[in-house]
Amino acid sequence: MEKEIHPTLRIAEQVVEENGTDPDRLVKILQEIQKVSGCVSLEAQSFVADKLKLPVSRVFGIVSFYNFFKLEPPGRHEIHVCMGTACYVRGAKKLVEKIKRDYGITPGETTSDQRFSLEEVRCIGCCAIGPVITVDGKEYGGMSPEKLNSVLSQYK
Numbered sequence: 589m590e591k592e593i594h595p596t597l598r599i600a601e602q603v604v605e606e607n608g609t610d611p612d613r614l615v616k617i618l619q620e621i622q623k624v625s626g627c628v629s630l631e632a633q634s635f636v637a638d639k640l641k642l643p644v645s646r647v648f649g650i651v652s653f654y655n656f657f658k659l660e661p662p663g664r665h666e667i668h669v670c671m672g673t674a675c676y677v678r679g680a681k682k683l684v685e686k687i688k689r690d691y692g693i694t695p696g697e698t699t700s701d702q703r704f705s706l707e708e709v710r711c712i713g714c715c716a717i718g719p720v721i722t723v724d725g726k727e728y729g730g731m732s733p734e735k736l737n738s739v740l741s742q743y744k
């Protein structure tokens with residue numbers, strides 16, 4: 589039986605095929621893999637290192653340096669909690685703690701059912717209604733730990 593290839597690895601194969609194996613194109617290749625698959629998995633990083641004849645540590649280093657790169661695919665819904673000053677002083681940290689308690693994820697993580705990913709972000713420009721979260725880009729102001737569940741329950 590043929591071994592199943594992970595979808596991210598398949599995408600990495602395509603991207604390397606289209607971009608060639610010039611080590612100077614490393615960041616561009618990683619960005620393209622991230623764009624298409626939503627992440628650059630460890631398998632994809634090893635594959636790219638091998639093809640570009642670079643040490644794996646160099647590729648890992650680039651991926652961990654830029655927080656744009658993700659190791660896992662994002663969840664179906666992306667929660668951003670604003671940690672800008674105005675939101676922070678109004679209790680944004682409590683929102684992150686509540687999400688951790690209820691969904692078991694901390695910033696940068698995705699729930700095991702792929703439903704939610706969580707990120708902390710800087711001021712998103714609507715401080716007057718803080719603390720603010722966004723879910724898939726939609727803003728929710730005046731948030732409290734109590735209001736979180738009614739907002740998040742809309743996203744399946």
Ligand code: FES
Binds near residue numbers: 673710715716
């Ligand atoms: S600090 Fe949160 S929107 Fe400005």
